[in-house]
Amino acid sequence: MKIKDTPGVLIFRCFNAIILSVFAIMCFYPLYHVIMASFSDGNSLIAHTGALIKPLDFTLSGYTRIFEYPILLRSYANTLIICAVTLSLNILLTSFAAYALTRKELKIRNIVMMLILFTMYFNGGMIPTYMLIRNLGLLNSLWAVILPGAITTYNMIVLRTSYATLPESLYEAARMEGAGHFQILFKIYIPLTKATLAVVVLYYLVASWNEWFKASLYLDDRDKYPLQLLLREILIENDTGEMSEGISDSDKQAVGETLKYSAIVISTLPILCVYPFLQKYFAKGVMVGAVKG
Numbered sequence: 001m002k003i004k005d006t007p008g009v010l011i012f013r014c015f016n017a018i019i020l021s022v023f024a025i026m027c028f029y030p031l032y033h034v035i036m037a038s039f040s041d042g043n044s045l046i047a048h049t050g051a052l053i054k055p056l057d058f059t060l061s062g063y064t065r066i067f068e069y070p071i072l073l074r075s076y077a078n079t080l081i082i083c084a085v086t087l088s089l090n091i092l093l094t095s096f097a098a099y100a101l102t103r104k105e106l107k108i109r110n111i112v113m114m115l116i117l118f119t120m121y122f123n124g125g126m127i128p129t130y131m132l133i134r135n136l137g138l139l140n141s142l143w144a145v146i147l148p149g150a151i152t153t154y155n156m157i158v159l160r161t162s163y164a165t166l167p168e169s170l171y172e173a174a175r176m177e178g179a180g181h182f183q184i185l186f187k188i189y190i191p192l193t194k195a196t197l198a199v200v201v202l203y204y205l206v207a208s209w210n211e212w213f214k215a216s217l218y219l220d221d222r223d224k225y226p227l228q229l230l231l232r233e234i235l236i237e238n239d240t241g242e243m244s245e246g247i248s249d250s251d252k253q254a255v256g257e258t259l260k261y262s263a264i265v266i267s268t269l270p271i272l273c274v275y276p277f278l279q280k281y282f283a284k285g286v287m288v289g290a291v292k293g
Contacts, residue, residue, distance in 0.1 A: 038261035042254025062262030098160035144218035162196035
């Protein structure tokens with residue numbers, strides 16, 4: 001028999017729905033505003049005030065002008081290369097470290113774990129890190145952006161904790177059957193913790209896709225700029241570079257305004273497309289990795 005909700009429960013649910021709806025609108029509207037602005041005419045956009053509900057004088061000029069110039073395609077390619085290589089290193093090294101630190105055979109694993117945790121709170125600083133990258137000969141190379149972020153302590157801890165929740169009997173049975181550590185890791189541990197691994201992949205992917213600070217420090221060649229660093233030039237420094245060539249000074253502000261919003265959309269769209277496929281693993285993966293420490 002279904003229990004009838006009391007008036008207090010109904011009021012709470014209505015109030016809860018209203019509050020969550022308001023928060024959802026607050027989170028969604030900035031993205032909606034950017035999308036509508038990217039399809040708007042620059043002059044109309046500058047003159048407009050208040051909320052933007054629909055495109056103003058619909059136009060695709062912002063997207064057309066962006067894709068007419070190779071600088072964006074180069075930066076897109078650089079970002080894809082950085083993400084692909086970095087993510088591969090991230091997952092491989094994080095899985096290796098997490099697996100090793102769950103093994104009782106590693107007698108110094110607690111000491112190693114403490115040393116790794118130390119890096120979460122203290123680091124060498126910006127200048128020593130720059131000197132290290134320079135001495136390694138990585139300046140003005142994509143490797144200067146890839147290698148310093150090859151592993152993140154927090155993600156490694158989450159994955160290690162997830163591995164620790166697996167029964168020890170699985171490991172013992174696999175060893176008795178003659179399986180090596182690589183076989184156990186790739187055929188048992190990783191398949192059984194794919195929810196947590198999906199969350200770690202999402203963390204690493206978003207961080208790698210949004211990376212611009214290391215690129216601004218270590219890269220001098222503009223042809224090697226990732227997408228986010230180019231986007232920073234457009235948004236903060238108001239530098240549309242060769243994308244504004246052939247435009248009169250009076251029209252540059254209007255064109256630049258549309259280019260800004262168009263650049264934001266094309267730089268955000270890939271992550272928005274990836275996230276729904278990993279969202280179902282998000283809550284489960286984080287909770288599994290946080291139950292046992």
